[in-house]
Amino acid sequence: MLKKKNKYVVAVAGATGAVGREMVEILEQRKFPVSDLVLLASERSEGERVEFNGRNVVVRRLAKDSFKDVDIALFSAGAERSLEFAPAAVKSGAVVIDNSSAFRMDPKVPLVVPEVNADAITGHAGIIANPNCSTIGMVVALKPIHDAAVIKRVVVTTFQSVSGTGKKAMDELAQQTVSLLNFRDVETNVYPHQIAFNCLPHIDAFLDNGYTREEMKMANETKKIMADESIRVTATAVRVPVFRCHSESVNIETGKKISANDVRAVLAAAPGIIVYDDPRKNLYPLAIDVAGKDEIYVGRIREDESIPNGVNLWIVSDNLRKGAALNAVQIAELLIK
Numbered sequence: 175m176l177k178k179k180n181k182y183v184v185a186v187a188g189a190t191g192a193v194g195r196e197m198v199e200i201l202e203q204r205k206f207p208v209s210d211l212v213l214l215a216s217e218r219s220e221g222e223r224v225e226f227n228g229r230n231v232v233v234r235r236l237a238k239d240s241f242k243d244v245d246i247a248l249f250s251a252g253a254e255r256s257l258e259f260a261p262a263a264v265k266s267g268a269v270v271i272d273n274s275s276a277f278r279m280d281p282k283v284p285l286v287v288p289e290v291n292a293d294a295i296t297g298h299a300g301i302i303a304n305p306n307c308s309t310i311g312m313v314v315a316l317k318p319i320h321d322a323a324v325i326k327r328v329v330v331t332t333f334q335s336v337s338g339t340g341k342k343a344m345d346e347l348a349q350q351t352v353s354l355l356n357f358r359d360v361e362t363n364v365y366p367h368q369i370a371f372n373c374l375p376h377i378d379a380f381l382d383n384g385y386t387r388e389e390m391k392m393a394n395e396t397k398k399i400m401a402d403e404s405i406r407v408t409a410t411a412v413r414v415p416v417f418r419c420h421s422e423s424v425n426i427e428t429g430k431k432i433s434a435n436d437v438r439a440v441l442a443a444a445p446g447i448i449v450y451d452d453p454r455k456n457l458y459p460l461a462i463d464v465a466g467k468d469e470i471y472v473g474r475i476r477e478d479e480s481i482p483n484g485v486n487l488w489i490v491s492d493n494l495r496k497g498a499a500l501n502a503v504q505i506a507e508l509l510i511k
């Protein structure tokens with residue numbers, strides 16, 4: 175359990191990655207009460223400097239003894255590192271907020287999106303999990319609709335940016351784009367196919383049921399966060415040549431009839447959501463506009479005319495912020511409240 179203090183020693187494991195860098199920035203932007211910041215990464219980054227609150231913090235190599243005196247450890251260095259080092263951090267007395275998939279479905283580990291299930295953190299035993307980036311964006315919008323009209327089934331197709339894979343994938347999209355525009359051959363290292371000027375219906379590994387692991391994460395994590403095993407979710411996760419922000423087309427079937435106007439009203443009143451929906455003026459959420467924003471943006475709100483009780487939404491959220499780093503820092507804010 176976290177002892178209440180005026181300021182906290184915070185560690186970021188994976189501090190040099192796409193999410194880790196965003197975590198450092200968000201701790202500073204939200205004025206999180208940090209007495210000391212411990213930045214950890216692989217031996218490749220040892221000695222690198224990252225600016226925080228006007229000073230340079232030296233990156234150290236992640237090790238089991240990195241967590242002495244650390245109060246809160248934000249992990250964002252991949253599931254293998256979380257499995258190896260998070261228990262050591264907890265043993266040293268830190269509370270771990272883990273961004274990887276390592277502990278998300280562990281029944282002893284709360285899976286938290288503060289706008290949806292903030293109360294779940296009270297049950298933690300040292301580790302709190304941050305959900306998958308495409309799940310977070312979706313459940314923030316599902317929760318108020320579920321409260322108003324009881325969601326029965328969700329059909330979602332995602333359009334996920336390359337930053338969701340990390341910094342190497344962002345470099346690969348940039349390099350492939352430059353190569354193709356210069357009539358050169360592309361190199362493919364991160365994804366199984368060229369991502370520039372292409373869409374890949376393939377995120378994470380394929381499972382025996384024909385879905386990918388990413389698609390099953392959206393189904394399983396949604397039930398856990400919403401604390402409702404009866405919600406049926408079927409997902410198709412697609413990687414698109416966009417640098418930042420995940421977009422999602424979401425079809426929702428509800429138990430009770432809810433009009434598009436009522437959906438607009440409940441979403442507009444809910445925390446963490448901006449309704450941006452004026453198609454006649456060509457206004458709907460776009461990845462390029464939502465990049466760097468904290469809220470999830472919802473537009474194209476309309477009734478599904480093919481079923482009695484259904485609505486369609488277009489959701490865009492910044493995968494590095496609300497989908498990862500911001501949600502983790504919000505969990506840390508709940509911990510110190």
Ligand SMILES: NC(=O)c1ccc[n+]([C@@H]2O[C@H](COP(=O)([O-])OP(=O)(O)OC[C@H]3O[C@@H](n4cnc5c(N)ncnc54)[C@H](OP(=O)(O)O)[C@@H]3O)[C@@H](O)[C@H]2O)c1
Pocket residue numbers: 187188189190191192193194214215216217218219220236249250251252253255273274275305306307337338339340341342493494497498
């Ligand atoms: N990107 C997203 O939108 C997103 C969203 C939700 C969750 N996540 C999760 O967050 C984690 C990080 O994702 P990312 O996108 O930030 O990846 P990334 O850009 O590839 O960064 C990975 C980070 O982990 C560090 N790391 C890798 N191997 C290590 C090792 N053996 N020991 C210590 N540190 C090591 C890297 O350090 P070096 O720089 O030294 O290599 C880097 O700081 C993953 O678990 C991912 O699933 C990502």
